[in-house]
Amino acid sequence: xxxxxxxxxHKITKRGQNVTFRCDPISEHNxxxxxxxTLGQGPEFLTYFQNEAQLEKSRLLSDRFSAxxxxxxxxxxxxxxxxxxxSAMYLCASSLAGASGNTIxxxxxxxxxxx
Amino acid sequence: xxxxTQTQPGMFVQEKEAVTLDxxxxxxxxxxxxxxxxxxxxxxMIFLIYQGSYDEQNATEGRYSLNFQKARxxxxxxxxxxxxxxSAMYFCAMRExxxxxxxxxxxxxxxxxxxxx
Numbered sequence: 001x002x003x004x005x006x007x008x009x010h011k012i013t014k015r016g017q018n019v020t021f022r023c024d025p026i027s028e029h030n031x032x033x034x035x036x037x038t039l040g041q042g043p044e045f046l047t048y049f050q051n052e053a054q055l056e057k058s059r060l061l062s063d064r065f066s067a068x069x070x071x072x073x074x075x076x077x078x079x080x081x082x083x084x085x086x087s088a089m090y091l092c093a094s095s096l097a098g099a100s101g102n103t104i105x106x107x108x109x110x111x112x113x114x115x
Numbered sequence: 116x117x118x119x120t121q122t123q124p125g126m127f128v129q130e131k132e133a134v135t136l137d138x139x140x141x142x143x144x145x146x147x148x149x150x151x152x153x154x155x156x157x158x159x160m161i162f163l164i165y166q167g168s169y170d171e172q173n174a175t176e177g178r179y180s181l182n183f184q185k186a187r188x189x190x191x192x193x194x195x196x197x198x199x200x201x202s203a204m205y206f207c208a209m210r211e212x213x214x215x216x217x218x219x220x221x222x223x224x225x226x227x228x229x230x231x232x
Contacts, residue, residue, distance in 0.1 A: 033220075042119075042206050042222030043160070056219065089158055102210060103150065104220055106160035 002026060004107035006092050012113045013082055020078045021110045025094030032075050033104060034067055035091040036060065043091055049075060050097065082114045117141065119207050119223035126228050128197045135182070136192040136226045138207030144168075148210040149190040150220070151181065155203040163205075166190060197230045204228075 005024045013019050025032050031050050035043035046065070047057045051072040061067075064082075069075040079086055089109040095102050120139045128134035140149065151163040166174045166181045174181040182191040194201055207223045 040224075042208075042224050045219055045221070048219070091160060093160075102148065103162055103165050105162055106152070108157070108159040111158070 004092055004094050004105055006090075006107040006110045008110060009108060010111045010113075012115060015084060015114055016081055018078065018080045019082060019112060020076055021090050021092075021112075023075045023077070023092030023107060025073070025075070025092070026096075026105060029094035029096045029105075030072070031095045031097055031102070032069055033093040033095075034075070034077050035093065035106075037089045037091055037109070038087075046077075046090075079112070082112075084114045087112055087114045117223075118211075118221040119209055121207055121223035121226050123226045124224075126226055128194075128201075128228065128230055130199060130230055130232050131196055133193060133195045134197055134228065136194070136205050136207075136228065138190045138192065138223060140188050140190060140207075140209045142188075142209065142211050144211045149181065149183070150208040150210070151179070151190075151192045152206045152208060152222075153201075153203045154206060154225070160206070164192070194228075199230050199232060202228060202230045 007022045033048040034046040037043045045058050046061050047067050049069040052069050064080045067077045089111050091109045093104040093106040095104045147168045149166045153161045164174050164176045164179045164181050166183045173183050178195045180193045204225045206225045208220050210220045
């Protein structure tokens with residue numbers, strides 16, 4: 001499978017715990033994105049990387065959220081001291097700059113439930 | 116103002132019929148891109164079709180076509196010959212700016228399509 005893969009697919013955690021999600025983009029894609037989606041809403045942009053550089057962060061990304069892409073390949077999204085409001089699906093996506101209108105291809109998402 | 120507006124929270128269509136899902140957008144950029152994605156209940160966002168702002172022809176991909184009316188700032192998705200497997204949420208999205216430059220894609224709130232046998 002050469003698509004975007006995310007791990008874990010589902011995570012239940014207690015409030016106050018830290019969680020980390022991993023994303024492996026499509027191999028030749030140099031751009032990687034994180035989005036958050038809550039029930040009944042479209043995906044909301046969180047942050048994006050071009051290679052290993054984090055070029056944009058949404059105001060939605062509070063200080064408790066951090067994303068890295070250390071070698072320009074896979075990425076991690078960490079949420080510290082989780083809150084119930086963090087419960088959502090976290091979507092990772094990737095694209096190749098300039099190709100096909102920079103179409104973004106998504107993974108299957110990581111569902112987070114904070115109890 | 117909303118960047119992407121999808122005014123139909125839910126739609127029903129009879130199997131084998133065509134259906135149009137509405138999308139209007141708001142941007143002052145000359146170069147931009149419009150996308151449609153399908154999200155089944157499993158959660159994965161599946162890319163369907165892309166239209167660039169400078170593309171003169173409406174995009175088509177199999178049973179999907181994008182009715183692009185630039186002056187009206189609309190980018191409606193037409194699904195022909197609906198199938199039961201088309202039942203899903205459909206999201207319209209817009210990339211502002213040139214595809215090689217800064218990237219941010221904004222999504223609408225979606226339309227839930229249900230295909231009736």
